[in-house]
Amino acid sequence: MKKINLKTTIIILSLIIISILFINNLRINKADNLSKAIVLKTNNSNVISSGVTNIGHQILTVKVLEGGHTDSKLKASNHFTGTAEIDNYYQEGDEILISIKEKQGKVTAVKAVDLYRQHWELLLFGLFVLILILYAGYTGLRALFSFVASVYIIWNILIPGLLAGQNPLLLSSFVLVLLTGIIIFSIAGFTRKGLAALAGTLSGLFITIVITIVFGNNMGLRGMTAPFSQTLLFSGHIDLNMKHIFYASIIIGASGAAMDIAMDIAASMEEIKLKKPDIEMKELIQSGFNVGRAVIGTMTTTLLLAYSGGYLTLLMLFVSKNTSLRRIINFKMVSAEILRTLTGSIGLVLVAPITALFAGWIYCSDFFIITWLKDLKSHLKFLRP
Incomplete structure (x- = not known):
């Protein structure tokens, strides 16, 4: 049997601690008895x-x-x-x-x-964990750590902060930076690959924030299309900025796919660099562009299917009433989903070339951050993937 090393032990202990804190938090907030x-x-x-x-x-x-x-x-x-x-x-x-x-x-x-329904939900989660670890092994364990940590951060930092009236865009940006770092470095480690994926993801997401604000304001969307928005306001949170909360939900929704693309491109370029160490930066970046074009071709459609699936019954209602396309695309709820889908897709398209540029520079140059990472890895050997 393979000996459990230090980094595996740290991740397992972190999972246990986070799970205990999360469960304890649920018990403390058991206000309805x-x-x-x-x-x-x-x-x-x-x-x-x-x-x-x-x-x-x-x-x-x-x-x-x-x-x-x-x-x-x-x-x-x-x-x-x-x-x-x-x-x-x-x-x-x-x-x-x-x-x-x-x-x-x-x-x-x-x-x-x-x-x-809790017992069935726990059984489903257990099945997910089992399949993940059986297939991905130690990488699956790291993915599970990032999954549990993400749930904990969203539940204990993002949601309470939004309810407390903090700026939704600033708070969600901070949470995304934190989550992106945890998720990417949990999977890739403190490596050039992780650094390239992090830089590409954050750059694309911050550009997406700007696009979301500009087009959301001009489309006159106030954020009241999300389920239970009105209920939330009338339950004692009338001062919440629902428009910016809606904008934040768009960015958060696109962040997962953005990380996928960034990691795909960074990992592919790392393999190319390992197989051909003398490759020039320009050629490596071009290879990253080629990989990115293939990946975003399906990922943008994935976003469309994910969002439209949530409103399938609404689309069926439109068809049953023979609603015109002009009426459909100007309907507030549909306009909100168009904004969500297209801005998320634009972000994904931008993440691909940005990640390729960062990865090409990072893999083909030796600057102070890379030197710092090398020194860090030499002192913290258990963080090496």
């Missing part, structure tokens, strides 16, 4: 159904499966809003989350919150 329960009986006499929607409320007899009321049988209410994407219609045997309100140690109200 949620408990798991199973539905024993339903009373649907006050429910009026119309197609897939319901109005009225269910009365549920539930058995609590955890917490201070374990094994207790309680009556819980499930109120319908008439919105199918939010409401749940419970049946006997369903495992659900309930909110228990108490006063002076006595239960005063029990409300059904949602189906209990």
